[in-house]
């Protein structure tokens with residue numbers, strides 16, 4: 584496989600939810616995780632944990648929990664879910680919705696489900712009290728200590744020709760998933776990455792984003808970075 588450059592990976596690591604069930608060699612998964620653990624974390628604690636779920640029965644059960652979480656969300660948050668971001672066309676919005684719906688039905692068929700988790704530090708557990716969950720106070724620092732690793736893994740997948748997407752829907756079934764994977768109370772799951780080779784017709788490609796001049800300012804927020 585030809586190496587691709589960093590910027591090509593960044594510009595083409597789009598969400599891929601249509602994955603082939605074919606196994607992914609462990610050496611590729613190790614490369615992905617090895618890229619993940621190069622990420623920064625607060626005070627370089629590196630209190631991350633990655634669970635690679637390959638067992639078919641576990642994947643099927645997580646897939647079922649993910650689907651059920653999706654059904655619950657769709658009934659409880661239907662208004663929010665149909666709130667199309669202004670910058671997306673109706674067709675573009677529907678493409679995301681139907682791709683996400685496909686994943687809800689097929690998550691368990693991905694050959695690898697990679698859970699990116701954080702173990703609460705002793706100090707945080709003291710603040711968090713029983714259950715040891717990361718308290719709200721440190722939630723931002725906690726998230727910022729795992730999502731850079733997740734993005735590194737997304738880029739590594741892209742470079743290796745593997746499809747993936749950052750998902751969080753599983754957090755609505757957090758307790759069941761933790762018990763299924765024997766995760767202790769002080770471990771919190773932050774992202775579930777289904778990983779596999781992309782199905783035909785679902786290649787990596789451009790990630791459409793708002794232009795930088797719409798989101799960037801110079802010195803103060805009333806001064807656009809680039810005057811139009």
Ligand SMILES: Cc1cc2nc3c(=O)[nH]c(=O)nc-3n(C[C@H](O)[C@H](O)[C@H](O)COP(=O)(O)O)c2cc1C
Pocket residue numbers: 596597598599600679682683686748749750751752753790791
């Ligand atoms: C915090 C976060 C949570 C997400 N959760 C889900 C999810 O639960 N299910 C899903 O299918 N996609 C999920 N996504 C993927 C987004 O829909 C996707 O990154 C976005 O639409 C951009 O896709 P693109 O890179 O292909 O343009 C999530 C992304 C982020 C950053």
